[in-house]
Amino acid sequence: MTGRIEGKVAVVTGGCSGIGLATVRRFAQEGAKVVIADLSDEQGAAIAEEVGGTYVHGNVADKTDVDNLFKVAHETYGRIDIAFNNAGISPPDDDSILDTDLEAWNRVQLVNLTSVYLCCKAVLPYMLEQKSGSIINTASFVAVMGAATSQISYSASKGGVLTMTRELGVQFAREGIRVNALCPGPVNTPLLKELFAKDAERAARRLVHVPMGRFGEPEEMANAVLFLASDESSFMTASTFLVDGGISGAYVTPL
Ligand code: NAD
Numbered sequence: 001m002t003g004r005i006e007g008k009v010a011v012v013t014g015g016c017s018g019i020g021l022a023t024v025r026r027f028a029q030e031g032a033k034v035v036i037a038d039l040s041d042e043q044g045a046a047i048a049e050e051v052g053g054t055y056v057h058g059n060v061a062d063k064t065d066v067d068n069l070f071k072v073a074h075e076t077y078g079r080i081d082i083a084f085n086n087a088g089i090s091p092p093d094d095d096s097i098l099d100t101d102l103e104a105w106n107r108v109q110l111v112n113l114t115s116v117y118l119c120c121k122a123v124l125p126y127m128l129e130q131k132s133g134s135i136i137n138t139a140s141f142v143a144v145m146g147a148a149t150s151q152i153s154y155s156a157s158k159g160g161v162l163t164m165t166r167e168l169g170v171q172f173a174r175e176g177i178r179v180n181a182l183c184p185g186p187v188n189t190p191l192l193k194e195l196f197a198k199d200a201e202r203a204a205r206r207l208v209h210v211p212m213g214r215f216g217e218p219e220e221m222a223n224a225v226l227f228l229a230s231d232e233s234s235f236m237t238a239s240t241f242l243v244d245g246g247i248s249g250a251y252v253t254p255l
Contacts (some may be wrong), residue, residue, distance in 0.1 A: 003031025004230045009077040011070065013060050013119060014087030016040040016047060018189030019138065022218035023084055023225045024051055030226060032082065035073040060087045060115035070122040080126045082229040085119040086138040086182075088112045090154050090191065097152045105153040112157035113164075120168055124177070131176040136228045137165045139181040141244045149205065158183075162240060169238025178237040180228045185244030187216040211246035211253045 010027045014020035015036035027034050028051035037058040038044050044055035056072050058065040073080050089111045093104040116137050127133030142151075143158040162181050169179035186192060186206060192215065196203035207213065224243045227233050242248050 003029065004226060004232065005082065006031030008032045008081035008229075009035070009073065009079050010082035010084065010229065011035045011037065011073050011080060011123070012084045012086060013037045013058075013069075013115070016043040018191070019184065019187060019218050019221045019225075020084070020086045021047065022222035023086070024053070026219070026222035026226050027051075027082070027084075027229070028053060030230075032229075033077050035069070035076070037069045038087070060085075060119065061110040063118055066115070066118040066122050070119075070126065074126055079130055080123055081130075081133055083119060083123040083127075083133070083135045084138075084225055084229065085116045085135065087115060088138060088157075090151060094151045094153045096150050100152050108153035109157050109160075112154065113160040116161050116164060120164070120179070124168075124172070127177045128172075128175055133177045134229050134233075135165075135168070135177065135179040136225055137161050137179070137181050139165065139183045139240075141183050141185045141242060141248055143181075143183060144240065144242070144248055166238045166240075173237050178228075178233070180233070180236055180239045180241055182221065182225055182228065183240055183242045183244065183248075184221050185210065185216055185242075185247045187218060187221055189218055209247055209250065209253060210244075211250050213254070214245065216243065216245055 010032045012020050012024050015024045016038040024034050024036055034053035036044055036055045041057055048055035054076055056069050058069045094100050094108050139162040140158040142155045143162040165179050165181040
């Protein structure tokens with residue numbers, strides 16, 4: 001049996017942890033050659049060996065690094081079919097607008113939003129030449145909903161990712177290139193686990209809004225990304241793909 005993305009070449013940013021790592025593994029299981037970009041060099045090398053892929057050190061907020069990432073991917077495998085622009089941060093000093101200073105605001109915008117602009121700009125010429133490609137940008141459910149537990153720059157950055165994704169999806173729809181936004185609900189990644197293990201009340205304040213009564217798992221995001229990456233989603237572009245346990249559809253949740 002052949003895999004669902006057999007022979008395709010995929011670039012995954014932030015591929016050393018959480019949603020990115022689960023997706024790297026899922027992509028490899030389904031037959032893709034995977035290029036992982038991250039800042040965690042030791043883990044990156046080990047993961048690349050595990051999946052038979054390639055690791056490239058790269059800061060997604062740096063244009064030279066991003067251009068190099070896609071150049072290496074193209075030189076190594078001859079094409080780029082899938083770009084999962086996923087790396088992002090959610091630092092504690094990005095909080096209420098009243099407490100978030102300009103430095104924290106700018107840092108989050110750079111890593112979460114400017115990075116997606118840089119990655120899309122770098123990969124599109126390769127995909128345009130091939131006349132095919134699937135780009136998946138990681139936004140968030142906070143791009144479509146407001147929270148009183150604010151992370152102001154994070155939410156604004158994800159709104160930007162969603163809007164940019166929609167625009168690119170429309171612009172390149174007749175060139176064989178699809179661009180979709182993954183909007184995860186809260187997911188059990190190392191970051192979230194650490195935060196909520198320390199503070200049960202903080203976790204409970206959020207869990208009450210999830211109809212399914214639990215956080216998502218990275219593997220559940222990876223399955224959604226695989227669908228968007230593969231030809232199974234061939235009539236989808238410019239979409240807001242919510243994988244959120246029903247949060248965005250809920251008013252009153254079950255007891
Ligand atoms: P994570 O912290 O587990 O993994 C992020 C990875 O990105 C890490 O390996 C990190 O080293 C890498 N990274 C960070 N900054 C980088 C940079 N400048 N250059 C290159 N790599 C960098 O995070 P995660 O929870 O898997 O989140 C992945 C994406 O999903 C992010 O965009 C995040 O905003 C989004 N998201 C997460 C959740 C959640 O609940 N976990 C919910 C919605 C959206």
